[in-house]
Amino acid sequence: MTILDKILQQKELEVQELKAIYSGLEAEPLKKRPSLYDQFMGSSNMNVIAEVKRASPSKGMINQDVDPVAQAKAYATAGAGAISVLTDRTFFKGSMADLSAVAQAVEVPLLCKDFMIDEVQIDAAKEHGASIILLIAAALPEARLKELYDYAESQELDVLFEVHNEEEAETALRVGAKIVGINNRNLKTFEVDLAVTERVASLLQQTDRLLISESGMKIAEDVERVREAGAKGILVGETLMRAEDIQQTMNNFRIPFTKVAK
Numbered sequence: 001m002t003i004l005d006k007i008l009q010q011k012e013l014e015v016q017e018l019k020a021i022y023s024g025l026e027a028e029p030l031k032k033r034p035s036l037y038d039q040f041m042g043s044s045n046m047n048v049i050a051e052v053k054r055a056s057p058s059k060g061m062i063n064q065d066v067d068p069v070a071q072a073k074a075y076a077t078a079g080a081g082a083i084s085v086l087t088d089r090t091f092f093k094g095s096m097a098d099l100s101a102v103a104q105a106v107e108v109p110l111l112c113k114d115f116m117i118d119e120v121q122i123d124a125a126k127e128h129g130a131s132i133i134l135l136i137a138a139a140l141p142e143a144r145l146k147e148l149y150d151y152a153e154s155q156e157l158d159v160l161f162e163v164h165n166e167e168e169a170e171t172a173l174r175v176g177a178k179i180v181g182i183n184n185r186n187l188k189t190f191e192v193d194l195a196v197t198e199r200v201a202s203l204l205q206q207t208d209r210l211l212i213s214e215s216g217m218k219i220a221e222d223v224e225r226v227r228e229a230g231a232k233g234i235l236v237g238e239t240l241m242r243a244e245d246i247q248q249t250m251n252n253f254r255i256p257f258t259k260v261a262k
């Protein structure tokens, strides 16, 4: 059984618990946030989705005792275009409480980073202040992905649709995803390779699609590589969680799209 299978099995249990709490409840967004899509498409520098990530199955503990609010505020001050909060408890040591706390502290678009398999998780994400949810192509059959995508849109949430290979990119196209995240990390083997963005992005080039390159970004050269492949944004967790100087790291990543005249 792959780690993704294990995570999805755990999610089935969580969904049962959530259903007991949320069924029939109309979620109200805590506050209106700017559109990730509009903001990233209109920007002249690389956009960063900065992630609050305490731990991961591939890296173990990253920064377990982080104060998510202080971390998120530091991200926002440093110029993050959006913030991602990992809410999975079992494998990433996050929580919905982390998400709510961050939601109250920052105004930028906010991603609930979790493994969505049911509408009730989308309700819970909205209830805790998220403006964006993640859908992982590898996690569900296409018909179910489409249902959850449409449900999120009906709730006025943005969707980051995550793909890892050409086949999943085709799924993203058929689902009609406007914001596509290309994950450089294989969720089954944990292998990270920026060439994934280069390969998969070539299938998704279309002027109105927003491409985000996810995972494994460490230095400015990494960001240059995915920029050349067409990414308008990057999703960064570990490097920012371990950064001694968040502002400095952010500045290194926020490279311009247009060449500066000499």
Ligand SMILES: O=P(O)(O)OC[C@@H](O)[C@@H](O)c1c[nH]c2ccccc12
Pocket (backbone or CB within 6 Å): 051, 053, 113, 114, 136, 162, 183, 214, 215, 216, 217, 235, 236, 237, 238, 239
């Ligand atoms: O810590 P990194 O290598 O910068 O990666 C961040 C982010 O891309 C990663 O956390 C991630 C991408 N897709 C996911 C799906 C579920 C959980 C986590 C993820």
